[in-house]
Amino acid sequence: MYTSGSTGKPKGVMMIHNNLIAGMAGQCERIPGLGPKDTYIGYLPLAHVLEMTAEISCVTYGCRIGYSSPLTLSDQSSKIKKGSKGDCTVLKPTLMAAVPEIMDRIYKNVMSKVQEMNVFQRTLFKLGYDYKLEQIKKGYDAPLCNVILFKKVKALLGGNVRMMLCGGAPLSPQTQRFMNICFCCPVGQGYGLTETCGAGTITEVSDYSTGRVGAPLTCCEIKLRDWVEGGYTNQDKPHPRGEIVIGGQNVSMGYFKNEERNLEDFYVDENEQRWFCTGDIGEFHSDGCLQIIDRKKDLVKLQAGEYVSLGKVEAALKNCPLIDNICAYANSHQSYVISFVVPNQKKLTSFSTTERDRRHLGGNL
The missing domain is CATH 3.30.30 (Defensin A-like)
Incomplete structure (x- = not known):
């Protein structure tokens, strides 16, 4: 499977069955109640490691899969004819994997509709939004707001979504909080790369904090390596920071016909565990959750x-x-x-x- 090439030429990543099984075992452990009652909507390309592992996991657990496209996903999508229904409205999925760009697009569509409301409706929406936000911070829900204010917003994705998983790039706290409140379901952030078969970390369902990607999955270990030039070290206060290094059975065999990059990005320790140097800068919070704060190649002096x-x-x-x-x-x-x-x-x-x-x-x- 090839990387996206966002920081250079795409690289072919060599995976074996053992890598994929380990990665999927770690991912599925964070999705409670996964089984035949679930319906997953697939619209990302299978060349994306997140989509491939998600669909194989659904087949393993007996979940239904409905296939869609970003252009026909919701009633407001660009390729949906006026008066027709979007794929989510018809399928009514319970599970959904997304990338931040799709979530940002949904967020903008809904907020543009809110701005078109009259003053009374707009004020009511804002009051309900702020109230539910306070309740979520306390660990509660707001059922009345869900029924009165957010029912139509939730219906944009079919009305049955019980969990959304976002990966591929950082999701802004503003968008994540909006999805949590208006779609009345937890939005889990995950962190993984093609080189680690999409596995690394996923937030717990009960974790409503924003900006974090959760604790390491059961299939891997994560450590932070000092990057002195960028000013990130394990001794930083209040939390240790550094380059994220992932090790475990989910770490792939390396790049196809690219020995130079293999020596640079992969290594095996004294215990014969394989590690991958991600190039991302992370910070570990006191509860064991990871936050992505920078990327080596993303920083320009x-x-x-x-x-x-x-x-x-x-x-x-x-x-x-x-x-x-x-x-x-x-x-x-x-x-x-x-x-x-x-x-x-x-x-x-x-x-x-x-x-x-x-x-x-x-x-x-």
């Missing part, structure tokens, strides 16, 4: 010597309603960051029209 995380810049700007997609870029010979933006045509047109009218009125006044 600007002309003034300041390190900038391009991933964090992109994650922050993706929540802007005017932006559909963004790619940040920086050069060590410059003192600033630039970005390539794919704007949301509908929102941008509305914004420019409003701005033009405002200026026109201002000029007349």
Whole structure:
């Protein structure tokens, strides 16, 4: 299976059955009650390790699988004809794996609908949202809000989703909290790579904290290696930080015909356990949960010597309603960051029209 190539050329990862079985055993242990009563909606490509392991796990446990596409997922998707139903509405899945881009898209769609409400409806939605947020922080739910305010939002994904798992990239705390509240189900964040067969960490169902990816799975061990140049060490306070290194049966056999990178990214310790150096920077909290705080290749040192995380810049700007997609870029010979933006045509047109009218009125006044 090939990596995405987000930090260079895609690399072929050699996996054996033992790697996949170990990874899936660790993943399934974090999904309670997995069985024949569940329906999983598959819309990510099978060339993505998260989707492949998810579908094989569903087959193993006897779950139903319905196949979809990001373009036909919900009633509001771009390839759904007016008056037709989206795949989620028809299938009514109970389990769903997603990448942050899909969740950000759902978040923006719902928030745009909220902005179109009248003042009373918008105020009621905000009050209910804030109330349920406080209840979740205390470990409770808000059943009345679920029925009155969030029933229609929950119906966007069929109304039966009991757990969502997000992986592939960092999910913004704002989007994760929104999904927890409005879709009335836990949203688990996972961390894994193609090189570790998608396994690494997954948050517990009862963990409603944001920004963290959970504790290590039963199939692997995780340790943090000092990265002095970036300023991350095991002695950092209040929590140890460093490059994430994953070891265990789920670590793949290496890269196909790429011995140079194999020597750089993989090693075997004195106990003959295989380890993979991820290049991601993590921080372990006191309860054993991991938080991804940076990436080695994602950090660019600007002309003034300041390190900038391009991933964090992109994650922050993706929540802007005017932006559909963004790619940040920086050069060590410059003192600033630039970005390539794919704007949301509908929102941008509305914004420019409003701005033009405002200026026109201002000029007349």
